[in-house]
Amino acid sequence: MAYSVAAAQAWLQREIASGAQIAAGAIALASMGTPAVLSLTIPDGASAAVDFTGLPFALRVIDAWVVTTANPGVFANTMQLRTGADANVTDAISINGVGDAAVVRAASIDDATHEFAAGATMRVARVRLGGAAACIFNVKYLRVV
Amino acid sequence: MAYSVAGSQAWGQTHNANSAALAAGAIPVASLGNKGVLALGFGDIADATDVEYTLLPFKIRVLDVWTVKTVGAGNAGNTVTLRTAAAGAGTAVTSAMVLNADASVTRTTVIDDAGTDFGATASLFLRFAKLGGVNNGIVYVEYFRVA
Numbered sequence: 572m573a574y575s576v577a578a579a580q581a582w583l584q585r586e587i588a589s590g591a592q593i594a595a596g597a598i599a600l601a602s603m604g605t606p607a608v609l610s611l612t613i614p615d616g617a618s619a620a621v622d623f624t625g626l627p628f629a630l631r632v633i634d635a636w637v638v639t640t641a642n643p644g645v646f647a648n649t650m651q652l653r654t655g656a657d658a659n660v661t662d663a664i665s666i667n668g669v670g671d672a673a674v675v676r677a678a679s680i681d682d683a684t685h686e687f688a689a690g691a692t693m694r695v696a697r698v699r700l701g702g703a704a705a706c707i708f709n710v711k712y713l714r715v716v
Numbered sequence: 717m718a719y720s721v722a723g724s725q726a727w728g729q730t731h732n733a734n735s736a737a738l739a740a741g742a743i744p745v746a747s748l749g750n751k752g753v754l755a756l757g758f759g760d761i762a763d764a765t766d767v768e769y770t771l772l773p774f775k776i777r778v779l780d781v782w783t784v785k786t787v788g789a790g791n792a793g794n795t796v797t798l799r800t801a802a803a804g805a806g807t808a809v810t811s812a813m814v815l816n817a818d819a820s821v822t823r824t825t826v827i828d829d830a831g832t833d834f835g836a837t838a839s840l841f842l843r844f845a846k847l848g849g850v851n852n853g854i855v856y857v858e859y860f861r862v863a
Contacts, residue, residue, distance in 0.1 A: 595769055
């Protein structure tokens, strides 16, 4: 089969190398995973759960941050990553008064909920008390097997 | 050889694409590597203790480091630092990252280029301070492979 960039891209997306957490001692090759990013578009709207369903493979959330795509104004608007069962993964990331194009990083990640199984739902709890809530919620992850 | 998910995973873990720091000028493909992450887990490590992770499979350059606290509260004075060797030798690569509230994320504020490259078979060291609570957590080390 002839090589194609599109096919190679699809292969990489499907076959992202997993990374296993290790304890002190030898560093196994299986722990040298490739981090990747899910970029979740959160449209403006009233407070609600924004669900992303059918995760293609199991993963662990290792970092998360919000990039605002509109000026949220000065309101207590927040974005929080949750499981499909509504358990908190990150803190409620405040975008209060940050302006458009701001980057705001998660201050906490709960190891009790940081792993999502294949097929799972990722939820972003959008809280909009005023202004705009449009943003991108970026999730950095490691694939787990 | 038949395709297998495990085989594909192993291939990806072995073949992190190299990257290289560039000077101004042309950007070669060889500089466009992919990153990797090591998840270094640790328990309630005592004060003034070094923990060693050994036999790195290939050479890496550390790009970023952060911690996620697990298993209950620590203390504002509890910290973990990535080092190239145990205390008294080598270099502190990161700042001393606080291990306090459960689930808190603490990012390094320092990456010392004197210690960012770890050779194949090298060890990574975590140095702990503990003034109270428990120290359990994860240190994530984001890297790219270097030739």
